[in-house]
Amino acid sequence: MKNYHTPYYLIDQTQLLHNLKIIEAIRQVSGAKMVLALKCFSTWDVFNLIAPYLDGTTSSSPYEARLGYETFGKEVHAYSVGFSAQDIRRVRSIASKIIFNSISQLKQHQQAVASIPLGLRINPGISYSHYDLADPARLYSRLGVADLAQIHQVAPMLSGFMLHFNCENADFANFTTALAEIGERFGELLQSPQIQWLSLGGGIYFTNPHYPIMQFSELLRDFATKFAVQIYLEPGEAVITNSAELVTTVVDVMYNEVDIAIVDASIEAHMLDHLIYRTSPKLTTPESGSHRTIIAGRSCLAGDIFGEYYLKQCPEIGTQVRFADAAGYTMVKKNWFNGLAMPSILVRDLDGTIRQVRKFYYRDFKSNLS
Ligand SMILES: Cc1ncc(COP(=O)(O)O)c(C=O)c1O
Structure with a gap:
């Protein structure tokens, strides 16, 4: 190896491919689609290796959405905790889906994006996070809508929902319980005729050694069949872990x-x-x-x-x-x-x-x- 000056980040494509093969197996068995969470990893030089194994990218800002569109291709999920009118003008020509964080954001921008499939972030109040700082269910959380009655009211404007409640969760039993609870609480909502997709967010460590990939895939497949929705996952860490x-x-x-x-x-x-x-x-x-x-x-x-x-x-x-x-939450920061x-x-x-x-x-x- 040539003597490169330190410091440097070194990305290993072989390790990346190891994770991608697991993703491929899960996608095949479960039918779930996966979009890379660019907030975790945006080093686009290796997207030509990653892109064939995933369905697109998800973003937290118009710049991330644009990066996904330009360097990854496929689906572009555009989410933001707070879109401005200018942000919406930026993302609407490139987004496959726009996901709003609140009902007021949805109502504010709905007219400007009427032709694009829209989603809403639900906050199910379920938490698997070791840190309050990263816990979407923390006290006074601003991440997503918790009120089911209000969600039902705006559901006709939407084609899907996103919820993100896992964080470094390598515990399959815990995920199974959480998904059952989501089915019980939001099942009726998901079965509304216009609702076609549900994103379960990121934070599931399914590329960790010994994660029960088959059981996980079957669980996702059964949920998708039961509620007639296309499941999405938004992995970040799981894609690039240890690479x-x-x-x-x-x-x-x-x-x-x-x-x-x-x-x-x-x-x-x-x-x-x-x-x-x-x-x-x-x-x-x-x-x-x-x-x-x-x-x-x-x-x-x-x-x-x-x-x-x-x-x-x-x-x-x-x-x-x-x-x-x-790689994860490191180079991006x-x-x-x-x-x-x-x-x-x-x-x-x-x-x-x-x-x-x-x-x-x-x-x-x-x-x-x-
Ligand atoms: C909405 C959403 N989706 C996906 C992710 C990616 O999570 P991870 O990198 O843990 O898989 C996050 C992380 O914070 C998130 O907030």
Whole structure:
């Protein structure tokens, strides 16, 4: 492999393909359609590998919708917590479906998008989230409509519904119970003649090892048959899980009661979600052992710490440190804090060849503001 300068994100197409084959099997057995949640992963260089295995993309903004339209193709689901009139003008020529977050949004924009299939986000109040911050059923949630009577009133304007209530949910039993509850509470609504589809959102970890893919597929298929709806899933994490690393190099080692290795990246700028949720990325390199080491970033933030690890030895300056699972909610959130060098993007193709698909320069940092 050519010696690429760190830091860089490295996406592995072979691992991606492993996830995609699982998706293919689920789609075939269940009849469910899947749209990639661009909020999780938008690195479009690898969309030519992903697109044949999915049915399109789903978005949280007009820019994401446009990216899906331009780089992925197929169906474009346009959702936003709050569309402006300008946003609607932007998405209406490219969206296959527009999904509103509230009844007032639906009523505000319905006339402008009358010819497009419309959906409404339901908030079923069911939650599978380890974090309040990411819980759509949290107190005073603004994500979707909870009042069933109000939903019934506007149902004639709609062709489907979206609900998103899972988050990192690898528990099939829990999903089965939740789906049964959804069937009971919303079954009548789904059986309205004009309602054709139901999106169950994302957050289901069906590409995890040991997930009961067949049972899951059959459950989706039976639900779709019972309520005569096309099921959609909106996976993000499940598509790209374990398919990328953030590769860094140790630039300094300090000691303050414990060894501290400083790498040429930053958790604040390059793996922000871990800082938000107070988690630590796993390391793929160096090897683990019994030597307590803090791995820290090089921004000025006092808490720019990737984590505390037990390694074989304290890594020396020049050692590579590779963080696992750097694709989901990671590359989409990278930022220019401190003007730190932005990790380039490399892709390992199916034949093992590594390509650098994006490099960032000072001019990118400068043009980010004015
Ligand atoms: C509405 C909606 N759909 C899909 C997703 C994708 O979830 P995940 O990446 O966990 O599969 C999310 C994540 O927040 C979401 O809010």
